[in-house]
Amino acid sequence: MKNLLTGSENLEPEILAAVKIFDEMREKTTDPPGITRPSYGEGENIAHGFVRDLARELNLQITHDYAGNLYMTLPGKDREAPSIIIGSHMDTVPHGGNYDGAAGVIMGIAALHRLRHEAWQPKQDITVMAIRAEELVWFPTPYAGSRMAFGLLPPEDYDSLKRSDTGRSLADCIADLGFDVDALKAGKAWLDAKKIRHYIEPHIEQGPALVEAGMPVGIVTGIRGNLRYPFCRVEGTYGHAGAVPRDYRCDAVFAAVEFSSVLENHWNDRDIAGTDFVCTMGEFHTDPVHHGMTKIPGELRFTMDIRSLDFDVLLDTDQYLRKEAARISQERNVAIDLGEFTEAHPAIMDNELRSMLHEQAKNLEIPVMDISSGAGHDCATFSIQGIPCAMIFIRNDKGSHNADEAMDINDFADATRLLVSFLKTLD
Numbered sequence: 001m002k003n004l005l006t007g008s009e010n011l012e013p014e015i016l017a018a019v020k021i022f023d024e025m026r027e028k029t030t031d032p033p034g035i036t037r038p039s040y041g042e043g044e045n046i047a048h049g050f051v052r053d054l055a056r057e058l059n060l061q062i063t064h065d066y067a068g069n070l071y072m073t074l075p076g077k078d079r080e081a082p083s084i085i086i087g088s089h090m091d092t093v094p095h096g097g098n099y100d101g102a103a104g105v106i107m108g109i110a111a112l113h114r115l116r117h118e119a120w121q122p123k124q125d126i127t128v129m130a131i132r133a134e135e136l137v138w139f140p141t142p143y144a145g146s147r148m149a150f151g152l153l154p155p156e157d158y159d160s161l162k163r164s165d166t167g168r169s170l171a172d173c174i175a176d177l178g179f180d181v182d183a184l185k186a187g188k189a190w191l192d193a194k195k196i197r198h199y200i201e202p203h204i205e206q207g208p209a210l211v212e213a214g215m216p217v218g219i220v221t222g223i224r225g226n227l228r229y230p231f232c233r234v235e236g237t238y239g240h241a242g243a244v245p246r247d248y249r250c251d252a253v254f255a256a257v258e259f260s261s262v263l264e265n266h267w268n269d270r271d272i273a274g275t276d277f278v279c280t281m282g283e284f285h286t287d288p289v290h291h292g293m294t295k296i297p298g299e300l301r302f303t304m305d306i307r308s309l310d311f312d313v314l315l316d317t318d319q320y321l322r323k324e325a326a327r328i329s330q331e332r333n334v335a336i337d338l339g340e341f342t343e344a345h346p347a348i349m350d351n352e353l354r355s356m357l358h359e360q361a362k363n364l365e366i367p368v369m370d371i372s373s374g375a376g377h378d379c380a381t382f383s384i385q386g387i388p389c390a391m392i393f394i395r396n397d398k399g400s401h402n403a404d405e406a407m408d409i410n411d412f413a414d415a416t417r418l419l420v421s422f423l424k425t426l427d
């Protein structure tokens with residue numbers, strides 16, 4: 001991985017402190033190829049430890065909630081005024097990169113570092129929140145950490161959600177680290193939406209748009225909502241590949257392939273109509289224990305993920321796909337079951353905050369562009385509760401959720417300067 005300090009000679013002390021954390025965190029959570037920081041696992045704890053140590057050095061007020069989300073606060077002049085939260089997550093996917101999530105938390109700390117350096121006291125508290133369990137690969141539910149902070153995770157989820165690598169329940173993982181499962185199961189909220197003025201989430205960009213456009217920083221317009229189907233299944237009947245005539249076959253693979261083209265044609269129609277929509281199918285496989293080349297496939301499993309900035313588009317698509325699944329099932333004499341699904345609502349960023357960010361970027365002569373977020377973020381948890389939110393994207397080469405993520409520290413520094421001057425305008 002690239003040395004962050006290349007070309008960073010004139011950086012501010014808060015950016016150099018951030019570089020130190022990035023480097024130390026990478027060293028301590030390396031899992032070749034890349035970085036692994038599981039939700040409620042060792043890597044996530046290590047990352048929390050690094051930001052907590054720096055927060056302590058900066059004399060910020062430090063606390064954590066029932067779920068182990070970490071809060072580091074620069075006190076404002078009016079302690080009762082609704083606060084500003086700058087947050088993101090510290091966990092990663094297996095063999096991911098060093099910046100997805102962590103860059104946002106570290107930028108928040110860097111911004112408070114700068115404000116401390118200038119002895120600048122905000123009007124209201126500014127809190128940096130290091131959020132637990134954002135990466136869905138560990139516990140299959142969206143934004144677990146931020147939803148727990150508001151007491152929004154259904155009580156039954158604590159025992160039913162199992163970590164994908166260890167099989168331990170979310171409740172056990174939380175208890176292992178000494179946090180308060182009983183309070184969580186009782187639906188106790190640590191955060192109150194009414195006491196939060198704004199939520200700001202800085203994050204690396206996970207697509208190629210900023211790199212392609214040559215822009216160091218993006219200002220996010222909205223986060224796509226999604227419906228995710230991890231357990232889709234087509235049940236047919238196994239049979240002899242040569243002996244069964246076509247009319248008597250119940251072929252799971254051909255049925256699944258027809259279903260996939262229905263989905264792709266639906267995507268084409270959405271594109272033609274100019275509707276925001278993307279979809280993905282995967283893990284498309286027969287059972288190798290039961291299936292071989294000379295057998296008609298009797299079962300196929302797949303996953304499906306559909307996303308849009310408009311939740312109604314997702315609900316309409318769900319209805320349409322169920323109808324088509326029933327039609328294909330009947331015509332091909334199979335059973336297509338889409339199984340359980342999870343939903344996450346889209347989040348639209350606050351227009352006023354977006355204009356303020358644009359204005360500050362112009363003052364600082366930092367080139368920025370508007371950009372939508374295809375990936376989900378904890379920001380959605382805050383936004384759907386009516387808290388005005390903003391997201392700042394940092395240019396990042398080679399996407400995310402892989403070992404090759406590459407953020408330039410100069411872009412991080414630009415985004416931090418933008419965040420600092422934006423915070424100062426919130427007085």
Ligand SMILES: [Zn+2]
Nearest residue numbers: 089100101203
């Ligand atoms: Zn992320």
